[in-house]
Amino acid sequence: MSVKALLIFVVAAFLVSLLFVLLGLLLSHRRAKRTKILTFECGQKPFEWRTSQFPIQYFPYLIIYVVYAVVAILILVSLFYVFEVPDALMRVTIFLAILTFSSIFVSINLRRLVQKI
């Protein structure tokens, strides 16, 4: 019953998105011009775009966030543990306290991050 509603909704959502594009194709006029299909470059002659360039400037932040993503998964698992075994809340609270105070300690003490490697 509710699966049927979900299916109808998913189909309708995709149809509406397709309808936008179809209406765009129907309503728009087309006049091909060389300058239209060029890459946008603020009114100048386009520069080359190299595939290899990727800014690595804020790389240390990525490492920090990957570590915290693991912490988030640990917290999710401990949440499920608490849902299943309500008596385990004390242990989970101690675990949370350790995590919280260590993260506050790190964020206060790690003043200046290296921006480039």
Next chain:
Amino acid sequence: MSLTLQEFARAAANFLNELPQPLKDFILFLHSDAFIKAIIFPGLLFILTFVMFTIWFERKLLARVMVRLGPLHVGKYAGLLQLVADAVKLLSKELIVPEKAIKSLYVSMPILCGALSMLAFAFLPLGPGWVIYPSDINLLLVFVILAVTPITILVAGWASRSKYSFIGAVRFAFQVFSYEVPFFLSIASVTLAARSFNLEKIVEAQAALPFIIPAFLGFIVFLITTIAEAERVPFDLPTAEQELVSGWQTEYTGAYFALFYFAAYIKLDVIAILTALLFLGGWYGPSIPGVPESILGPFWLILKSLVVIFLVLLLRGVFPRITLDKLLDLGWRVLIPLALLNILIVAVLIQAGLL
């Protein structure tokens, strides 16, 4: 000739029986609960009207902040039909695919982005029983959809093969990194307080006390991260108009741009409704005599989410944009410790028997 309601119903039933079978099935399908839920109320038509209202509301509100009048001439009252005019204008623009772009990805990503961001509404209950797909892990499903939608944006920025699009996409990737973890952690405190991932149970747990009071830090973290999620000012780095022409959507025109624009406002609405469900007590509110419960629930929920939308939109008129390193610093230095502290406070409150 007077016709009572019962006679009318009987006549309608007779008329329905005389119709050929496929047509009868079709009319019965239009009446079914599944169709009404998917297309009319928590579904498609409601989303479209809500999004149109949000865009109109934003333009009007920002105009008032800047002491302007805003949309005025289109439509009978206060430019209400301005959005229809804008949509017609956008749809009649030429659809251009740049010659360097990867065409299949470039064309398919706007459609995917629009459809996926709409999909989050399938799991959001707008009142007791007013949900398209009830499930025990509603909140996780909404979270998954909110986490998947940015991928379409990243691919769109990469596939258009333009300098500005690429820089916008990279900024967006960093932004996703910085908001995703605190976003999840602030949700975790609410699930711990309600001991469920079901949004309906989370709202039922707030019958006496909305979670904004015990989990106030979590509410602040959630609001900041969701503003970053919806790419609103002050966190609109990926589409910064003054620096990168329009960020990752630079190369998109016409209907493709309209789809991305539409998807951004759907995301804003999803986030506002989620805030009202998780922290502001959902569909609970003072009862009005003469109004049935099933209408009053969605009414209060939408009113609360409109308050959240007002708050988020007002920020655009008030704050300047922050820089990328400040956003990255804010994420791990302030938001994650605050969110963890908030979970700890909730856990201690549960230990003390107060929640």
